[in-house]
Amino acid sequence: MSGDDExxxxxxxxxxxxxxxxxxxxxxxxxLKAVVEAAKAGVSVLSLCEKGDAFIxxxxxxxxxxxxxxxxxxxxxxCVSSDPEIILxxxxxxxxxxxxxxxxxxSNVAHSFVVGVTKDNPLTGRKxxxxxxxxxxxxxxxxxxxxxxxxxxxxEAWNKIxxxxxxxxxxxxxxxxxxxxxxxxxxxxxxxxxDQQKKDHEKAEFEVHEVYVYGLKMxxxxxxxxxxxxxxxxxxxxxxxxxxxxxxxxxVVECAKHELVQPFTVLQEKEGEHxxxxxxxxVL
Numbered sequence: 001m002s003g004d005d006e007x008x009x010x011x012x013x014x015x016x017x018x019x020x021x022x023x024x025x026x027x028x029x030x031x032l033k034a035v036v037e038a039a040k041a042g043v044s045v046l047s048l049c050e051k052g053d054a055f056i057x058x059x060x061x062x063x064x065x066x067x068x069x070x071x072x073x074x075x076x077x078x079c080v081s082s083d084p085e086i087i088l089x090x091x092x093x094x095x096x097x098x099x100x101x102x103x104x105x106x107s108n109v110a111h112s113f114v115v116g117v118t119k120d121n122p123l124t125g126r127k128x129x130x131x132x133x134x135x136x137x138x139x140x141x142x143x144x145x146x147x148x149x150x151x152x153x154x155x156e157a158w159n160k161i162x163x164x165x166x167x168x169x170x171x172x173x174x175x176x177x178x179x180x181x182x183x184x185x186x187x188x189x190x191x192x193x194x195d196q197q198k199k200d201h202e203k204a205e206f207e208v209h210e211v212y213v214y215g216l217k218m219x220x221x222x223x224x225x226x227x228x229x230x231x232x233x234x235x236x237x238x239x240x241x242x243x244x245x246x247x248x249x250x251x252v253v254e255c256a257k258h259e260l261v262q263p264f265t266v267l268q269e270k271e272g273e274h275x276x277x278x279x280x281x282x283v284l
Contacts, residue, residue: 010180017105017180023063024075024107028100031055032109035078035098041090041115045080052078052098053241060100067103075099075106075183077238082115090116093127095277101235104181110277133165138278141175141189151189158191168192170277181234224251225260236264 012018035052053074060072076099082092092115099108112131117123123131140157154175162169169191177185227242242248255261 020102020105021107024060024072024100024102024105025109027056027059028098028107028109030059031078031098031100032096032111035080035096036111036113039080039088039094039096039113039115041088043088045082045086045088048080048096049078049238050240052080052096053238056098056100060102063102070103071233072102073100073235074232074237074241075101075235076108077236077241088115093131097277099183099236101181104233106178106183106235108178108183112277129165130167133162133167134278136161137169145189151187154189155191172196183234183236220247220251221254224248225255228255228261 010017012021031052034055035048038051039048056074056078060074064070064072076097078096078098081095081097082088088094093112094115095110095112097108097110099106101107112134114123114127114131122128137158140161141154144154144157158169171192172194173191174184175189175191176183177187179185224242224247227248228237231237231241239245239248239252252261256263
C-alpha cells in the first residue's frame, strides 16, 4: 500500500504536534485561571461557562491564522458544577472542567475549590479532606503515568490515597488516552469500577475503520448534524453554542437515538457528600 492510500497517524514524535499540544495547554490553563478568578459569591454558573468558552474561542482564534483549513477551539465545553447552586455562594465546592484543541490535539484540564476560602479563612472538615485527597491523586498520576508502568498501578495508588483520607474514588470514572480528534481513546485508567462497567468492558465494541450509515429523517436533525460536524467535528460540545439552541435541542434527539452522538453523563453525589476533581495532561 502506498503512502497516498493511508494517512499516517500524527504523534508527539513530531515536534509540531508537541507545539500544538503546548499551545492548547497554555490556553486551557489561562481559561481555567480566568474562570476560577471570576467564581465569586453571587456569580451564576452559566455566566462562568460562557466566560470560559468565550475565552477559548477568542484565544484559539489568534493562533495559526494562516492555516485556514485547520480546526481549533473548544474540545470540551466549560462545565461548572457546584453544591447544588445556580448562583454561587461562599462555602460552595466548585468543580470546573474545560478543554482546548489545536488541529484536533486536545488539552483537557479541571480544578476544584471552595468559594470564599482565603489564607485568613482556610478550609477545614470533609471538604478539605476530599480536595486534598483528589489533589494528591492527581499528583500521583503525573508521577506514575510513564513508559513501562501499567494503568493498574495508578488505580491502586488512587485507592490508597483516598482511603487514607476516608474518601472514595468516584465510581466508574475513566481517564482516557488522547489521540488526534479523539478525547476518549482506547487505553483507560479506571477508578472504583461499577459492576455494570466491568460487564461493559467484556462486551464486543465497535472498532476504528468500521463504517455505519443511518439516514436522518427530520430536517432539524440534518441541520443540527451538519452544523455539529462543521463546527465541532468529533469534539464534545454544548447545545448553548448552536446558532439556534431551540432547534438544536430538537435535532439532537434523533441523532442521540440512533447513536450518531453520545450524551455526556452527568454524575451527582449523594446529599451531604462532597466530590471534587483535578485534571491534568501528560505527554509521554
